[in-house]
Amino acid sequence: MAELHPQLQKDCLLLGQFELCKLLLMNDANYPWFILVPDRQGITEIYQLTEQEQQQLMRESSIMARLLVREFHAEKVNIAALGNIVPQLHLHHIGRYHADPAWPAPVWGVCVAQAYDDEALQVLIDKTLEALRGQSGFIAAG
Known part of the structure; x- marks a missing residue:
């Protein structure tokens, strides 16, 4: 199990x-913004995963992109693996809207992050976990 950066x-x-x-x-x-982090120690780039792991990453990424469109009505999904500050391989999945504060630019550096209030955070978590219920191989944290 890889430790999170x-x-x-x-x-x-x-x-x-x-x-x-x-x-x-x-x-x-x-923004609705999710990150997938392969649970592999010392991986910084996608090519370092096995071919099977690369395919699994694409499946999991597709699940999250569909979730952003279906559940959050994203007009566009931005998926990025930058790693300039956090070298641990991680894929950002960001729901974008024509009215969001950064549109049409990338989200980085445009505005200060706004933490969720407790109620909005719980609603978002519940909505996400409900949408992922029954997804093959997904286990909610708990």
């Missing part, structure tokens, strides 16, 4: 575990 621990909440990846929620209410 301290920056991910600081910025995110652990929602659960897919077959390959931990599922995190970025604590930024400006």
Whole structure:
């Protein structure tokens, strides 16, 4: 089991575990923003995963992209693996809208992260976990 990078621990909440990846929620209410982190020690790039793990990452990424469109009505889904600050391999999945504060630019550096209030956070977590219920290999954190 790979330990999460301290920056991910600081910025995110652990929602659960897919077959390959931990599922995190970025604590930024400006956007519905999820992060998949392959549970493999020392991996910084996708090519370092086995071919089977790469395919599993794509399956889990597709689940999250569909969730953003279906449950959060995202007009566009931004998926990115930057790793410039956090070298641990992680894939951002961000629901984007024409009216969001950064549109059409990338979200990084545009506005200050707005932490969820307790009620909004719980609603978002419940909605996400309900949508993932029954997804093969997903186990909610608890």
